[in-house]
Amino acid sequence: MADSIFNEMYDDGRVRPPYARLEDWVRAMPAALRAMKQAEAEALFRRIGITFAVYGEGGDPDRLIPFDMFPRVFTQGEWLRLERGIKQRARALNAFLLDVYGRGEIIRAGRVPARLVYGNEAYEKAVVGFRPPRGVYSHIVGIDLVCTGPGEFFVLEDNCRTPSGVSYMLENREIMMRMFPALFREMRIEPVDGYPELLRQTLASVAPARCEDEPTVVILTPGHFNSAYYEHSFLADLMGVELVEGADLFVENGLCYMRTTEGPRRVDVIYRRIDDAFLDPLCFRPDSMLGVAGLMDVYRSGGVTIASAPGAGVADDKAIYTYVPEMIRFYLGEEPVLRNVPTWQCAKPDDCAHVLANLGDLVVKEVHGSGGYGMLVGPKSTRAQIAAFAERLRAEPGKYIAQPTLALSACPTFVAEGVAPRHVDLRPYCLVGEQTLLVPGGLTRVALSEGSLVVNSSQGGGVKDTWVLAE
């Protein structure tokens, strides 16, 4: 298996051009200096308090995610292609959402099965027929990608609700620039620090039509006990907007307000970092303490914008994922730039039979799961584990999808013995509002143990800075 793995730094024993300068950099760095730098980076992270788990992965909120100083590098050419593919996908996903909550053309055309969409738990009845400002449902689309060879990218999954981790993209860069300014002077790396302002502009651009002044944008957090609280607070700070909890907001006269020391202040756009189910106890879970009573009524009548829009989750469901290339063709009339990983829907009897017969070679995931839990990595599992999983699969086939194990690319990574290749993925954050925007970079997650394919921070994953070289 090792032979077939694409090493992003070395190709046939030769250093690939984007990494040329880094090879000298590593060679010139003695172990002692490296250790010092690593300690410095950790101290910086701890000091700024960036101790949180990637959303949905749980874990100790005061835990640090390991930061690997070896950056991952893309050439301008590689990135342009990725950018085209990511934006294309983000546009198609939004077109799909607007369509399935509207006329449902893609379903009438027989391109996506009605039941898969309308019967989906994430399909939100309460917003059917509603057209959000600019027709956008998912304002921040996080697309998880893996690379298997030069220029060969596959999309693992889409995140249309509230993809997290962008604060790592920003902090990783900040720390790398502080520690290795010389590299930045020499290598001409595209900046990512414009992201918070672009996010703010994107959110302001989807303010309700009724809002006439400069829109007031807020971030709605479940609170400081949430593992991603740091990110919420970090983004609010960089965007210059208030970070609110549900109890800080209330509705009156068809509008939403926040409670301030000077009395109520109108809120126009809510970037929510809480799930649909908790947004409004009058509309969704009545026991939710995190939401705002009456918020959905205000939203539906155009008094406030919620980003991402309630109901956006139906587009990033793992069962819907298979149809994204179809969406791109249907709505955009284009061929997909980025490929999907071939996926077997265990809900389909034929697919399920194939999966059961080939469990040892496949990765099986829960349709609604996240964080790398409840999944089976066939080639890394024992016979007993496979047998046990087969039982679960037979009991509830509709809960699972399966994919071939891809030969994920590896990037040089600092390990105890020096530098060694480790598997990586990539999550760029695409902004969709008045324009579709993508900062040149993203969050690279790395599986720190040798041979591991699981990059989730809760299971031994770390993060890296992601560089896109200017022309």
Place this chain on the structure above:
Amino acid sequence: MLSRTAENLFWIGRYMERAETMARLLEVGARIALLPSVGHGYRSEWDSLLQASGTAAGFAAKYGDPVQRNIESYLFFDRDNPSSVASCLERARENGRIVRTALTSQVWDALNTAFQELRQLERQPRSELDLGRMTEWTTRHTAMMRGAIEATQLRQDGYDFLGIGYNLERADNTARLTDVKYYVLLPRADFVGSGLDTFQWTTLLRAMSAQRAFHWAYGGAFTAAKVMHFLILNPACPRALITSAKATTDHLDRLAQRYGQATTAQDRARAQLDALRATTVEAIIDEGLHEFLTRFILETGEIAQSVHDTYLSGEAR
């Protein structure tokens, strides 16, 4: 500013100040306990200390008899005691984490460092920790925090809410510390003016790091009247009730001006300050020190309630 943010800032101020007071109370208690027992004994001295800190019931429920070592643990480390130094620091830091972006990095650093060190301190065997070190550690960190606020926080509404929290708490605490003296001091009227009396007043001043300041301000021997004047009515004393009342009034005036709206909190604080300015030590002694302090503590609570209703609850329109 979000009402909740203002509330968090207000409580950071209160908790930091309360942590400091708890440390100082412990110091007062330990020094008073060094005295030969005068008729009513060791036990009631610690009792009065617990009474004054409002922790007597909680302590009794957990430990029963007041033994110094238990009292030290209870007032310093115990999370079951919401007023312990550790509880206060932890809650101040938690409030700070929630409004992290409303604080400068220096202020956050001061707060976070105190919290991290506290965790280390807690891991040490208690036998290696003497009381003096613990109180000194506390006052050092609270001073660093205060310094960071003064040196780096923007003079905006957030600064005022921090300040109101600090000053209301300080006013309340100084009143309570002074009340300890009352409880302990007046077992019999004929002790007034005795060597014991003087020792206790000195101890109180020392606990407030105000012994030298007192000499500088008054010279000569300690008298109850002088110390009372110093701790209650002298605007030069940083912990005097009148100083805290003045600071609270100033912060409230600034907020009212900034927001363009006069408030009841402002009126109440102003009334309290005016009353302090108009009174004398003689008048206080006539009323009875304990009665005076009790009334002052009550008024301070009312001001805090007004601040809450006007700014922190988010209910004001």
Place this chain on the structure above:
Amino acid sequence: MILSVSHVTQYRYGSPVRSLVQSLRLTPSVFAGQRVIDWAISVEGASRGASFRDGAGDLVESWSLRGPAEAVVVRVEGRVETTDLNGVLQGHRETVPPEVYLRATRPTLADAAIVVLARQVADQGGEPLALAHRLSAAISEAIAYRPGVTHAHTTAAEALAQGEGVCQDHAHALIAAARVLDLPARYVSGYLFSDAEGDAHEAAHAWAEIRLPGLGWVGFDPANRCCPDARYIRLASGFDAQDAAPIRGIARGMVPGAGGESLDVTVAIQSVQQ
């Protein structure tokens, strides 16, 4: 038939609440079977907020009230002209795809007994309409009308096992059974005019609608062994009782243990002489 409605709902709080927000779906649906002559909703002391027609065709109105308040009174007064369409929801504008109503919720989850009941009815064959009628009749048989034995959170499965319940339980059970047969089904809340013969049970009423090929949505009222006719006024629909509730509200600042919330509802439906 012209029906006049007077519906007063009073919430009393053990301790005054700081504020209250309500989302109301108390306006008669727009379809060929009913025409509003006049209709007024008021919430004493509250102000009207957001208002819109949702994808299911229901008119939603938000009200909010600034406390402190010890009671809130929601008053509905109006007249509606109704026509018997044999339960068919004709001319109703809605955009929610019927497949959405194949989803089970906690109260409408079919257990083994409901599956058996539905399958037995289906085994007799027949057109979907006939099937739906038989399904409704089977639910009427299986669950006897008896107030007070079930509560707001009783599930369809529990009601069937118990063999007794009220209109909410009938509707839940019918919905669960219809979904077993892959027929989209939903919960409807509304009013029922109880005539002199006294065969109707509750003035504030609930029934089910089943989506049938060729006919669209058709109402079935197993509690009264019939289809909605001119005596019925349709207000709102949803997956289940909670989802279709005409009044949803949340009070802020209730003191725990201070008596909570008590509810007093009076509904008077009268037939107006023409």
